[in-house]
Amino acid sequence: MKKWMSIFVLFFFVACKSSEPDLVSSEYYYTCSMHPQIVENKPGLCPICHMDLIKVKRTQSAPDEITLSPEQIRLANIVSTTIVEGDVATKNIFTGIITEDESRTNAVTSWISGRIDRLYYKNTSDYVARGAPVFSIFSEELRNAQQEYLSAVEKKNTLDNNIIDFDRIIEGAAQKLLTMGQTRAQIESLRKEGKAPGLTTYYSPASGVIIDLPVLEGDYVQAGGMVMKLADYSSLWIQAQVYPNQLASLREGDNVQIEFPDLAGLKLPGKIAFISPEIMPDSRLSQVRIEVSNRNGKLRPGMAAYVTFQRPVSKTPVLPLDAVIRDNDKNIVWVQTGDENFKWKEVKLGEESNHQVAVLSGLDPEDKVVVSGVYLLNSEYLLKKGLSGE
Secondary structure (H helix, E strand, C coil): CHHHHHHHHHHHHHHHHHHCCCCCCCCEEEECCCCCCCEECCCCECCCCCCECEEEECCCCCCCEEECCHHHHHHCCCEEEECEEECCCEEEEEEEEEEECHHHEEEEECCCCEEEEEECCCCCCCEECCCCEEEEEECHHHHHHHHHHHHHHHHHHHHCCCCCCHHHHHHHHHHHHHHCCCCHHHHHHHHHHCCCCCCEEEECCCCEEEEECCCCCCCEECCCCEEEEEECCCEEEEEEEECHHHHHHCCCCCEEEEECCCCCCCEEEEEEEEECCCCECCCCEEEEEEEEECCCCCCCCCCEEEEEEEECCCCEEEEEHHHCEEECCEEEEEEECCCCEEEEEECEEEEEECCEEEEEECCCCCCEEEEECHHHHHHHHHHHHCCCCC
């Protein structure tokens, strides 16, 4: 009985030992051929694609280097070149909405208190020319001032003498009418007619499109009350939305190019007129105001616009975008240090344009940077050394 018990215990320990995983030394590791970022110290399945992990021997080169055979270099089409200097422009495209130019809006107000008897324009979006009649008003205040002027004129004609300066009295009455919005032509017409009109007409001080019309015929207005608001659309604003990290490259007065999706093929120059100092809390964006000419009248407030800003940068080392591997918060390039040796370096990048990127730091002038086969080279590095680079 003891003999069989000993055999059973021996068999149990052998079975347990055979079930232990095939652990390997630090000289080897296991990875997935499809997902080289997977690195394990024992065999198993890839947690991503569930393929069998393969056994790889670690190389003895430095953690940031890798050695390839001539055949591997040829198959991966690895090409390296020295970095060159070039012009990389700052180019940003913003979206915006066309609005009226607030510096070109004019309010047509009533100079006096009274009742609006007639409106010559009754619809918003109507165009009003400068000097055109806009409304006629009945006002007791104005009528009394007109009567004072006519009375002074009549007294001069009937009581003209050297004691009373009627010309001064007449001019004083005329000045009062001028402060009530009357023109010299209207005052002269009043003098010729010899009687105060029942209604007095006022004229537009500017040209523009009516964007606000708060009164109707028959409404009573106070002196200074707005009758209509005009906007001059010969020049418009574009309110563009800009991310905070793009503001540093913008300056007031910078020229931009504007395109309009509603007007295919139309491109117009514009100029940055104002950069808001505030960041809108709801969108975390800032507003940039651009002035654009609208002499041809094709643009309308409310239209969308694409604003392109581009500023040339002075000569700087540049690389093709494909030469850079962006890994989380790092930018990596591969440098060829020998016929079959390669080393990765972390670089700081600048502006991008035309499939090139400026290199601000991290490379030496004599470095030969890999510009073709970069991703295959990087995959081979991860396959051989894993993410830790050991």
